[in-house]
Amino acid sequence: MTEPILELRDATVTQEERAVLAGVTFALAKSEFAYLVGRTGSGKSSLLKTLYADLPLLVGTGEVAGFNLAKLPAGKVPYLRRKLGIVFQDFQLLSDRTVTENLLFVLNATGWSGKARKQQRIQEVLTQVGLSGVGNRMPHRLSGGEQQRVVIARALLNEPVLLLADEPTGNLDPEVADGIMELFTEINHAGTAVLMATHNFQLIDRFPHRVLTCQGGQLLDSGRK
Structure with missing residues (x-):
């Protein structure tokens, strides 16, 4: 395995001081693609939030x-996030600005x-x-798929080494x-590298990659022998 872009060792993922995942150990290599699956409430979103430092890593x-997530001061969090692209299910575009103004x-x-x-990068x-032709449009003038592409464009602006996607196709037609x-x-x-949370197993069948499963408070890894 090449040098990992992310690595957790014996980590506990906590949400509101409650452990949702324990003993989490996995690494993702540069330019690797992996899915994150599990039932609602199993810890997928909490794990992603831990990776982009929205939730603190207190154990492991x-x-x-x-x-270093365990020793990351609040002032350094923006610098971490500049190296990441984060894609949400619900777009979170600024509705009062054009696509270009959002970016x-x-x-x-x-x-x-x-x-x-800046204009060149946009x-x-x-x-x-x-x-390429939608820069002057308002988000509500775009289809759901187009809005999600704008969100992905936004995530790519700073040339991230890792893309974290939380149910990016959850609101979209097949x-x-x-x-x-x-x-x-x-x-x-x-x-x-891409780590994508999803519950769409048809997509996983059509675009197969390593699968990490949140189940019973643990993270199971299809790539682990």
Whole structure:
């Protein structure tokens, strides 16, 4: 296995001071793709939140994109997240701004400078997700699949080493979901590791990868012998 982009060892994932997963040990290699599955409430979202430091890692050790999760001061969390792309099921786009303004908001918040450089990066990611012509549209003028592609474009702005996706196809029709999966596959082949929470086993059958299962307070790994 190549050098991991994320690694947890004997970690306990906690939500509101309650352990939802214990003894979590797994690593994800650079440019690897893995699914995260399990019933609602089994700990999928809590595990993802721990990886992007929305929940603290209080027990065990963990490293993501070179950052030590167990010893990560609050002031360093934004620097970790700049190395990650995070894709949510419910889009979380700013409804009062155009697509370009949504993306510009992220670039400004993460320290980009130079108007021409920012515009170029926005056009690059929109082209990458197949939406080069929608920059001036408002989010509500886009279909669900198009909105999710904008969310993925937003996640790609800072050229993340790891993409964390929480049920990214949960609100989409099967045909649209396949298109999103093909996009994730392209992103993965370009060198970005992907960890995707899903309950869509038809997608897993069509796009097979390693599967991590949250079950009974543990994380089971299809890649572990």
